[in-house]
Amino acid sequence: MSVATDTAGWRFALVGTPNSGKTALFNALTGKRQKVANYPGVTVERKTGTLRTPCGHSVNIVDLPGTYSLRARSPDEEITRDVVLGRLESETPPDLLMCVADATNLRLSLRLVLELKRVGRPMLLVLNMFDIARQRGVEIDTEKMSAELGIPVVTAIAVRRGGTCDLLARLDELAAQSLGPHTENTWQPPSSAELRAEQRRADAIFRAAVHMPAKPDSLTTRLDSVLLHPVAGLAILFVILFVMFQAVFSWAQPVMNLISAGFDWLGALAHGALPAGLLQSFIENGVISGVGSVVVFLPQILTLFLFILLLEDLGYMARAAFLMDRIMGGAGLHGRAFIPLLSSFACAIPGIMSTRVIDHRRDRLTTILVAPLMTCSARIPVYTLIIGAFVPAKMVFGWFNLQGLVMFGLYSAGIVSALGVSYLFKLFFWRDDPSPPFMLEMPDYKLPRPKSVIIGLLTRAKAFLTRAGTTIFSMMVMVWFLASFPRAPIGATGPAIDYSLAAWIGRIIHPILAPIGFNWQISVALIPGMAAREVAVAALGTVYSISGGDDAAPKIGHVLAGQWSLATALAFLAWYVFAPQCASTLAVIRRETGSWKWMAVTFGYMFVLAYVAAFATYHIAVALGAG
Amino acid sequence: MFLENPPVAAQTSSPLGRALAGFRGRIHAIQVTDGASGLTPEELESRLIELGFVEGATVEILHEGAFGRDPIAVRVDNATIALRRREAMAIFVV
Numbered sequence: 001m002s003v004a005t006d007t008a009g010w011r012f013a014l015v016g017t018p019n020s021g022k023t024a025l026f027n028a029l030t031g032k033r034q035k036v037a038n039y040p041g042v043t044v045e046r047k048t049g050t051l052r053t054p055c056g057h058s059v060n061i062v063d064l065p066g067t068y069s070l071r072a073r074s075p076d077e078e079i080t081r082d083v084v085l086g087r088l089e090s091e092t093p094p095d096l097l098m099c100v101a102d103a104t105n106l107r108l109s110l111r112l113v114l115e116l117k118r119v120g121r122p123m124l125l126v127l128n129m130f131d132i133a134r135q136r137g138v139e140i141d142t143e144k145m146s147a148e149l150g151i152p153v154v155t156a157i158a159v160r161r162g163g164t165c166d167l168l169a170r171l172d173e174l175a176a177q178s179l180g181p182h183t184e185n186t187w188q189p190p191s192s193a194e195l196r197a198e199q200r201r202a203d204a205i206f207r208a209a210v211h212m213p214a215k216p217d218s219l220t221t222r223l224d225s226v227l228l229h230p231v232a233g234l235a236i237l238f239v240i241l242f243v244m245f246q247a248v249f250s251w252a253q254p255v256m257n258l259i260s261a262g263f264d265w266l267g268a269l270a271h272g273a274l275p276a277g278l279l280q281s282f283i284e285n286g287v288i289s290g291v292g293s294v295v296v297f298l299p300q301i302l303t304l305f306l307f308i309l310l311l312e313d314l315g316y317m318a319r320a321a322f323l324m325d326r327i328m329g330g331a332g333l334h335g336r337a338f339i340p341l342l343s344s345f346a347c348a349i350p351g352i353m354s355t356r357v358i359d360h361r362r363d364r365l366t367t368i369l370v371a372p373l374m375t376c377s378a379r380i381p382v383y384t385l386i387i388g389a390f391v392p393a394k395m396v397f398g399w400f401n402l403q404g405l406v407m408f409g410l411y412s413a414g415i416v417s418a419l420g421v422s423y424l425f426k427l428f429f430w431r432d433d434p435s436p437p438f439m440l441e442m443p444d445y446k447l448p449r450p451k452s453v454i455i456g457l458l459t460r461a462k463a464f465l466t467r468a469g470t471t472i473f474s475m476m477v478m479v480w481f482l483a484s485f486p487r488a489p490i491g492a493t494g495p496a497i498d499y500s501l502a503a504w505i506g507r508i509i510h511p512i513l514a515p516i517g518f519n520w521q522i523s524v525a526l527i528p529g530m531a532a533r534e535v536a537v538a539a540l541g542t543v544y545s546i547s548g549g550d551d552a553a554p555k556i557g558h559v560l561a562g563q564w565s566l567a568t569a570l571a572f573l574a575w576y577v578f579a580p581q582c583a584s585t586l587a588v589i590r591r592e593t594g595s596w597k598w599m600a601v602t603f604g605y606m607f608v609l610a611y612v613a614a615f616a617t618y619h620i621a622v623a624l625g626a627g
Numbered sequence: 628m629f630l631e632n633p634p635v636a637a638q639t640s641s642p643l644g645r646a647l648a649g650f651r652g653r654i655h656a657i658q659v660t661d662g663a664s665g666l667t668p669e670e671l672e673s674r675l676i677e678l679g680f681v682e683g684a685t686v687e688i689l690h691e692g693a694f695g696r697d698p699i700a701v702r703v704d705n706a707t708i709a710l711r712r713r714e715a716m717a718i719f720v721v
Binding site (some may be wrong): 068069071075083104105107108111190191192196199200203212213221222224228229230231233234318319322323325326329330335360437438439441442562 | 657664665668669671672673674675676677678679681682683684689690691692693694695697698700704705706707708709710711712714
């Protein structure tokens with residue numbers, strides 16, 4: 001038998017509890033050789049990669065969602081269960097289970113190991129974060145642990161270069177022999193009595209093989225005494241959120257100016273190089289200014305993601321959930337919903353997808369329904385544009401930038417309406433259903449690793465630019481086409497766009513939007529805004545620069561300041577707090593809830609809110625003399 | 628040390644859900660008395676065990692939320708778990 005050399009077809013599965021550093025280990029083992037896709041039929045992320053051992057063996061690795069047990073209480077955990085048990089038709093059953101555990105926090109992992117052993121597949125226990133454990137004075141007798149558990153135990157430091165050497169050497173040893181025996185699968189969903197017995201066995205093994213220092217991690221304890229303080233903790237959380245929004249608005253500005261100048265230069269270059277006519281207009285107004293007006297927001301989106309990634313890696317997100325649980329619970333939301341809702345500040349799509357960590361259907365549904373109310377980064381372009389054009393950049397109360405303050409107000413409006421809406425859902429849809437528990441492990445604080453933050457930021461930047469390059473670009477071409485055809489008749493007196501398809505569509509929907517102060521140009525721009533909210537900005541640019549004739553595409557904001565009343569601008573902002581028209585968000589809601597009904601409910605309630613808010617804003621502003 | 632119904636004798640166990648921040652003790656029993664948590668008693672018991680709440684484990688309430696002292700952050704042996712008082716009522720401590 002030549003099992004020893006033929007490892008190319010081997011598949012190892014990474015299994016572990018949440019916060020065990022499983023993903024860091026996966027990154028360390030597979031590096032850039034990763035593929036992210038979805039499991040067929042469900043929206044659980046499937047992360048695979050290949051690993052090469054020092055002896056040249058190649059192994060396929062799949063990173064499974066974190067879980068405390070195979071009992072599977074959420075779609076993510078069901079995937080872990082089904083892959084481990086080999087029940088998933090689309091997956092080759094794993095040849096080896098690599099169980100990852102945090103060496104500083106082994107109790108719960110050991111119980112999971114005992115449960116996994118019943119599956120009967122060859123196993124290996126990886127004690128991750130071994131450096132931190134040793135530093136804290138945790139002593140682990142790996143040989144004894146290995147003997148007690150009956151599986152090989154190896155240590156690793158996923159975040160350090162060379163930290164996986166022992167593990168790789170061990171895999172080579174395994175490859176040189178064979179993987180060890182498959183035994184019969186005797187796993188059954190354990191009862192609470194069985195779980196209890198298993199945890200007792202795990203505790204006995206823990207006592208035999210691990211010596212813990214008398215004191216828990218003192219840094220985490222000291223930090224928590226401030227960060228989880230009932231008053232100081234909440235105050236710090238709000239300061240963090242406030243700094244985050246100020247940063248998004250002001251830190252990113254210099255880079256944005258640079259990008260904007262770059263696209264202006266490119267546009268001027270195209271204008272000079274091409275003969276006047278349709279092609280010139282297409283390249284300059286359709287392509288360059290269209291893509292440019294969206295790409296310019298990359299620095300803001302990355303600033304926001306930088307904060308989210310840092311807070312997540314630091315271990316602060318679970319604390320934020322703890323602090324917010326009661327506040328959100330009052331509105332019928334789960335403390336765990338805090339993380340998906342915070343991600344929704346970047347984009348509702350990853351936010352809605354991350355609601356999979358909420359195992360209760362009702363909680364998950366409420367979170368999904370209100371996630372689009374969180375101010376996503378796609379609204380930033382719209383807010384920035386309108387605020388920049390209509391709100392003076394003066395300081396109030398000494399050091400608050402008025403523009404930043406308005407931005408903060410718009411974000412707050414989104415949050416308050418999300419809490420209100422979820423409260424109403426709780427009242428009308430599930431009054432009699434008691435809310436499910438909030439139980440969450442709070443990991444020790446860890447310094448974020450620059451490398452993992454950079455990998456995270458690059459992934460986000462790539463996703464945004466791909467979107468800007470495909471969906472948004474094609475929408476921009478469509479808007480340009482709608483705004484340019486049919487062309488104005490010879491001898492026409494009005495601007496060319498008055499004769500176009502865009503004007504025709506805009507005038508049809510204009511009567512519906514006129515009561516909230518929108519002109520037909522806004523009505524036109526909202527149509528491509530269906531593809532992605534930020535496209536509305538580019539569309540306004542296209543609509544106005546084309547209708548402006550030979551004005552050589554002046555800055556969009558400058559044009560708007562001249563053309564819109566303040567009341568219209570404020571109504572437009574109010575509309576965008578809700579902005580129901582993002583088609584991709586609606587598509588994701590349909591996919592995640594598996595029903596058209598909830599998608600329609602979301603669109604319906606958001607449209608009504610947007611309309612009412614814009615209507616009220618417009619008429620109050622007009623009454624105050626801003627018409 | 629307790630919000631209400633203080634233990635009559637030193638060895639009588641009381642629910643962790645009533646203990647205040649700073650409480651240290653040992654788990655005497657996991658016993659779900661009602662269905663108030665929205666889970667079946669068996670399911671709640673299983674989940675508590677999976678997070679390390681088993682008889683004999685040492686517990687300490689490290690932190691309380693700002694509103695109604697809820698939720699609580701509990702040190703269970705050497706892990707910290709956040710949960711609401713309603714669920715902590717099923718954990719009996721001495």
